[in-house]
Structure formats: C-alpha cells, structure tokens
Amino acid sequence: MIHIVKKEVSKTRDKILIRVGAVLAALVLSSIIVAFAGANPIELYIGIFQGCFGSIHRFGATIEKMVPLLVLSLGVMVAFKMQFWNIGAEGQFLMGAVGATLVVRLLPNLPLPIMLLCMALLAFIFGAIWLMIPAFFKARFGTNETLFTLMLNYIALTFVTALQYDFWKDPAANGMPKIANLPGNALLPSISGFNLSILFTVIIVLVMYFFMNKSKIGFEIAVLGESENTARYIGINITKTVIIAAMVSGGLCGLVGMFQISGVSGALSIEITGGLGFTAIIVAWLSGLKVPFVVMNSFFFAILLQGASYIQTAFQIPGSVAEMVQAIVLFFILGSEFILQYRITSDKKKREVA
Amino acid sequence: MEFVFFLSAAVKAGTCLLYATLGEIISEKVGHLNLGVEGMMQMGAVIGFIAGFTFGNPLAAVLCAALAGAAGALIYALLTVSFKANQTVTGLTLSIFGVGFAAFFGKTFVGKKVPEAITTFFQPIKLPFLGDIPFIGDIFFNQSVYVYFSYILVIAIYLYLYKTKWGLNTRMIGENPVAADASGIPVDKYKYFNIVLCGALCGLGGAFLSLVYISVYPVNVVSGRGWIAVCLVIFAMWNPGKAMLGAYFFGALDIASFWLQKYNLPVSIYLFTALPYLATVFVLLFTSMRKINNKKEPAWLGKNYFKEDR
Numbered sequence: 001m002i003h004i005v006k007k008e009v010s011k012t013r014d015k016i017l018i019r020v021g022a023v024l025a026a027l028v029l030s031s032i033i034v035a036f037a038g039a040n041p042i043e044l045y046i047g048i049f050q051g052c053f054g055s056i057h058r059f060g061a062t063i064e065k066m067v068p069l070l071v072l073s074l075g076v077m078v079a080f081k082m083q084f085w086n087i088g089a090e091g092q093f094l095m096g097a098v099g100a101t102l103v104v105r106l107l108p109n110l111p112l113p114i115m116l117l118c119m120a121l122l123a124f125i126f127g128a129i130w131l132m133i134p135a136f137f138k139a140r141f142g143t144n145e146t147l148f149t150l151m152l153n154y155i156a157l158t159f160v161t162a163l164q165y166d167f168w169k170d171p172a173a174n175g176m177p178k179i180a181n182l183p184g185n186a187l188l189p190s191i192s193g194f195n196l197s198i199l200f201t202v203i204i205v206l207v208m209y210f211f212m213n214k215s216k217i218g219f220e221i222a223v224l225g226e227s228e229n230t231a232r233y234i235g236i237n238i239t240k241t242v243i244i245a246a247m248v249s250g251g252l253c254g255l256v257g258m259f260q261i262s263g264v265s266g267a268l269s270i271e272i273t274g275g276l277g278f279t280a281i282i283v284a285w286l287s288g289l290k291v292p293f294v295v296m297n298s299f300f301f302a303i304l305l306q307g308a309s310y311i312q313t314a315f316q317i318p319g320s321v322a323e324m325v326q327a328i329v330l331f332f333i334l335g336s337e338f339i340l341q342y343r344i345t346s347d348k349k350k351r352e353v354a
Numbered sequence: 355m356e357f358v359f360f361l362s363a364a365v366k367a368g369t370c371l372l373y374a375t376l377g378e379i380i381s382e383k384v385g386h387l388n389l390g391v392e393g394m395m396q397m398g399a400v401i402g403f404i405a406g407f408t409f410g411n412p413l414a415a416v417l418c419a420a421l422a423g424a425a426g427a428l429i430y431a432l433l434t435v436s437f438k439a440n441q442t443v444t445g446l447t448l449s450i451f452g453v454g455f456a457a458f459f460g461k462t463f464v465g466k467k468v469p470e471a472i473t474t475f476f477q478p479i480k481l482p483f484l485g486d487i488p489f490i491g492d493i494f495f496n497q498s499v500y501v502y503f504s505y506i507l508v509i510a511i512y513l514y515l516y517k518t519k520w521g522l523n524t525r526m527i528g529e530n531p532v533a534a535d536a537s538g539i540p541v542d543k544y545k546y547f548n549i550v551l552c553g554a555l556c557g558l559g560g561a562f563l564s565l566v567y568i569s570v571y572p573v574n575v576v577s578g579r580g581w582i583a584v585c586l587v588i589f590a591m592w593n594p595g596k597a598m599l600g601a602y603f604f605g606a607l608d609i610a611s612f613w614l615q616k617y618n619l620p621v622s623i624y625l626f627t628a629l630p631y632l633a634t635v636f637v638l639l640f641t642s643m644r645k646i647n648n649k650k651e652p653a654w655l656g657k658n659y660f661k662e663d664r
Contacts, residue, residue, distance in 0.1 A: 087442060143638060143643075144642065146387065147584075148638055152635075154581065154585075155632065155635070158627045158628040162622070166622075278450070285443045318457065320453075320455075321458055323458075324454035326454075331433065334433050334440070334443065335439065337439060338436075
C-alpha cells in the first residue's frame with residue numbers, strides 16, 4: 001500500500017527549487033499554447049520582460065500595478081491567518097473607493113493634505129465595514145463567510161454601477177455614464193511617474209510585518225486560526241479578535257480603493273478593480289500568509305499583469321493569453337504545494353520508522 | 355398573454371443557471387465548494403459553439419461542451435482531491451483560466467451565427483397533451499429540447515442524491531468524510547465523480563447560452579452568470595427542486611430590466627441586478643441564525659479531507 005504522509009518541514013532550498021520548477025513547467029506548457037496561437041513564445045517572454053523593465057516609465061507602470069495588489073494581498077492575508085475566508089476583497093476595494101469619492105463630493109474644497117487624509121480614512125472605514133458585517137455574523141451565528149463575502153462583492157459592484165449610471169453620473173460628460181474626475185486637490189502627488197501611494201505602501205508593509213509577527217493582536221489572530229479551542233482556553237476574546245482582524249483586513253482593501261482612484265484612475269468606476277481582489281486571494285495564499293513572500297509574489301504577478309498589457313499593444317496578442325498563462329502558472333504552483341507538504345511512502349518504510 | 359410570454363422567457367433565461375446550479379449542488383454535497391463555475395461555463399460555451407460551428411451537429415456540440423466543462427473540473431479535482439490544494443483558491447484560478455480560455459479560443463468566432471441545423475434542432479417544440487394545459491403548457495412545455503432535458507435532470511439528480519445508496523454516500527462524505535471513510539466508502543472516487551459531473555453540467559449550462567439562448571456569438575457569452583449559479587445553490591438550500599424554482603426566479607430577474615424598459619415601469623433596474631445576491635444573503639443569514647441544519651451547507655464544505663489526519 002502507498003501512503004501519503006505529511007512532511008514536518010521542507011528545507012528552504014527545496015521550497016525554492018520546487019516552486020521555480022513549477023513555474024518553469026507552467027511556462028513550457030504556456031509556450032505550447034502561445035505557439036498554437038501563432039506567436040513565438042521566446043519573443044513573447046522577452047516582450048514581457050521588456051514591457052516591465054524596458055524603461056523607467058514601464059518599470060513605473062509595473063510598480064503601479066504592484067501597489068494595489070500588494071496592499072490587497074496583505075489585507076486578505078490578515079483574515080486568512082484567522083482561517084476567515086475573506087474573498088470579498090473586490091467589494092471592499094470598491095466600497096473604499098466609494099468612501100473616498102464621498103469625501104470629495106461632500107467637502108470639495110479641503111486643502112490637499114487634509115483631503116487625502118480624510119479620503120484615506122473614509123476609504124478604510126468603508127472597506128472595514130464591508131467586511132465587519134460578515135465577520136459579525138460569522139462570530140455570532142457561524143454564518144459561512146466565504147459565501148457571504150462573495151455575495152457582498154456583487155452587491156458592491158451593483159451599488160457602484162448605480163452610482164456611475166445614475167446617482168453620481170457626471171452631467172458634464174455628454175451622457176457618458178461616468179463619475180466626474182477628482183479635482184486636483186484630491187489626487188495623490190507623484191514624483192517622476194511614481195505616485196505617493198508607493199511610499200504609503202512601504203509603510204503599510206512594515207506596519208503589517210510588525211502587526212502580524214510582533215503584536216499581541218497578531219499573535220491572537222494566529223492562535224485563533226490554529227485552533228478556536230486553544231484561543232478560548234488561553235482567554236482570547238474571540239468575537240473581539242475576529243472583529244478587529246476583519247477591520248484591518250477590510251480596511252486595507254478599502255484603502256486600496258482610495259489609492260486607485262486618487263493615484264491611478266482619477267475617478268470612481270466599475271472597472272477600477274480589474275479583478276485584482278481575486279488575484280490578491282491567490283497571492284496571499286501562495287505566499288503562505290507571510291508578509292515578505294506576499295511582497296515577492298505581488299511583484300511577480302505585477303510583472304505578469306504589466307507584461308500582458310504590453311504584449312497586447314506591442315505584439316497584438318490578446319490579453320486573454322496572459323490570463324491563461326497566469327492561471328496555468330497558478331495551477332502548477334498549487335499542485336507543487338503538495339510535494340512540499342506531503343511525501344509518499346510505502347507500508348514497508350513506515351513500519352521501519354515505527 | 356404578455357405575462358405568459360414573460361414567464362416563458364424567464365424559464366428560458368433560467369435554464370443555463372439551472373444546469374450549472376444542479377452541478378454545483380452535487381459538488382458541494384460532496385464537500386467541494388467549486389468557485390470555478392464561471393470558468394467551466396465559459397469553457398463549455400466556447401467549445402460547444404466551436405464544435406457546433408465546425409460539425410454542424412447539435413449532439414456533437416453538446417457533448418463537446420460537456421467534455422470541456424468536465425475537463426476544467428478534472429483539473430480542479432486533481433488539485434483539490436489528490437493534491438489537497440485549497441478549494442477556494444483553486445476554484446478562483448479555474449474561473450480565471452476559463453474566462454481567458456473562452457476569450458482566447460472564441461475570439462475568431464465573435465459575430466458568427468449558430469448553424470441552421472442546430473437552431474432548428476433546439477427550436478421550441480410544443481409537447482402533446484402537456485403543451486395544451488392553459489398557462490402552464492405555454493410557459494413550461496413549449497420550449498427547446500435543451501430545456502426539457504433540464505427537467506429530466508432535476509428529477510434524476512434528486513433521485514440520485516436522496517433515493518440511491520450513492521447519493522447517501524455522497525451526502526455522508528460532505529457531512530463527515532471521517533465517518534464515511536471509516537465505514538469503507540471510497541471517498542476520493544466519490545469526490546472525483548461528483549466534481550467531474552458538476553463540470554459537465556456547468557459546460558452544458560454554458561453551451562445552452564452559446565447554442566440556444568443567443569443567435570450570434572458575442573464577446574463574452576457567460577458574463578458572470580456562473581457567480582449567480584453559485585448564489586443560487588445557497589438560495590435553493592442545496593435542494594434540486596428549489597434550484598429549479600430559484601433558477602426561473604433569477605432568470606426572470608435577468609430579463610426584468612428589458613421588460614421594465616418596455617413598459618416604462620418606475621422601478622430601479624439596479625435593484626433587479628442586485629436582487630439575486632441580496633436574496634441569497636438573506637437566505638444565508640436566515641438559515642445560519644435559525645440553525646436549520648438540514649437546510650444549511652454541508653458541514654465539510656470547503657474543507658479538504660486528509661486521510662492520515664484521522
């Protein structure tokens with residue numbers, strides 16, 4: 001008989017080797033598909049590389065794609081650490097952007113620093129509330145949070161659609177369904193193509209590293225994720241911990257909404273998320289819910305995203321190829337996790353060990 | 355008469371949801387939350403259309419669509435059942451993959467018409483006797499063969515889940531795989547079977563859209579209906595019969611905006627767009643707050659089962 005046994009720990013070197021192997025295998029398979037599409041895969045990969053690092057402007061674009069993904073992934077990570085499956089990052093992202101836009105609509109004449117601060121604050125609060133609702137029901141009634149947060153994505157999306165096509169529609173846009181662009185005092189200042197959200201992101205990464213690894217609440221979240229009984233036994237207030245973690249998780253995702261409209265798109269619209277909320281879930285998970293790996297993987301996915309948009313214009317290859325390549329890479333990495341966590345033994349060996 | 359038209363159209367609009375929902379129910383009953391419904395529907399829709407366009411044969415088209423959906427599900431099953439990968443993440447990845455897959459392979463077919471032979475085959479056919487019942491006949495029994503097949507499926511899946519030993523085992527695995535395994539049920543085999551069948555049904559749901567529901571292939575034929583199907587499973591409380599009613603209700607909401615405009619009704623169309631999700635949240639809250647166990651999700655939904663942890 002063949003048995004599958006959990007491994008205790010894998011060596012870091014093995015981890016890196018297996019992951020790199022998985023990515024390479026995925027790229028080989030993707031190359032076959034690309035060749036099938038009538039393009040030269042080698043040229044394509046060079047194209048992706050050039051699209052990301054070819055010039056300071058393109059590198060800026062790569063970082064611009066990395067910022068929202070990184071902060072979203074950090075947000076999702078906090079909830080996941082607690083075994084709370086927040087797949088509603090997409091919705092929290094949108095609601096955060098709604099909160100930030102609301103500030104501009106209510107108080108359009110605030111000076112820039114105060115304006116940005118208020119926008120960020122309200123974005124955080126809106127995102128936080130959007131996750132605290134399912135968190136409350138989870139803690140109180142055991143309501144399934146995976147399904148609840150998934151639904152809330154689409155409720156938020158419909159809400160923003162209603163705002164864009166009706167309630168907040170810009171009358172000056174000649175009937176185009178769009179929300180008015182933010183005024184100059186609500187835009188994040190940028191220095192040679194890199195806007196200020198990059199600086200904030202660096203701070204967020206550092207804060208989150210300490211929050212998760214050094215703070216009391218971070219420890220409580222981790223314990224709660226491991227075992228609810230242990231958490232109860234050592235006297236952790238479970239409801240409070242769940243709500244705080246949800247606040248941080250949803251709040252960070254909401255904050256991304258502000259970064260995105262104030263730093264990149266310039267206005268709230270249904271397209272601002274670009275599915276990043278879902279990608280973030282995958283990034284957080286593949287990073288083993290550890291901050292340094294979240295940073296690394298966000299960068300890797302930003303390369304894929306930026307490379308995809310570049311090859312679309314440079315090679316006339318549809319962006320859907322990049323989506324497929326991205327998914328294939330993910331499939332391989334998900335599969336390779338198995339090799340890292342389990343090993344296959346036969347009965348005979350097991351008896352020897354025993 | 356107009357109202358009968360509306361309901362008949364709602365049944366048609368709900369049929370693609372019904373196929374996918376029935377599939378997702380049997381997958382969730384065995385404990386696997388597959389968020390790849392959207393992806394598998396997309397794969398079924400595009401492959402179904404390509405096969406139909408190439409062969410001009412309706413049955414070949416439908417078969418290829420089911421196989422495409424099943425292939426997507428097989429990737430999911432391999433990763434989550436055999437390789438113990440996280441279900442949520444794998445499902446989302448499958449959705450990303452399916453959307454990309456459909457956009458890529460469907461690109462050259464955008465704007466192409468469904469072949470004559472297929473349109474004729476899937477035309478509404480009025481059934482003898484049943485079709486003559488007032489109202490009911492016009493709503494339910496003057497439909498395409500594709501719709502009739504979904505009626506049979508609802509009954510078949512109900513019987514499978516609640517009246518056969520296999521269905522009992524399936525539900526037991528979803529509730530408690532440890533006990534199921536201990537009593538000698540081959541857990542992994544059941545999981546593979548249910549998941550792959552779910553994929554085939556999602557593929558059929560997608561192909562209903564590309565072969566029957568539309569006449570010209572659009573850029574994105576499924577466009578988010580897979581997520582509505584995921585909602586519908588909860589809304590129907592994992593019950594095939596209620597899934598049928600729910601599918602037609604959600605189908606009605608899907609076409610409501612068109613009819614609202616037609617009659618200038620002063621109701622916000624956004625409410626109708628959001629209603630499937632709001633109703634689902636309501637059901638989710640209601641069942642968890644009242645602790646109605648036989649109407650709740652399977653206890654091991656979303657959790658993988660690892661034999662050696664037992």
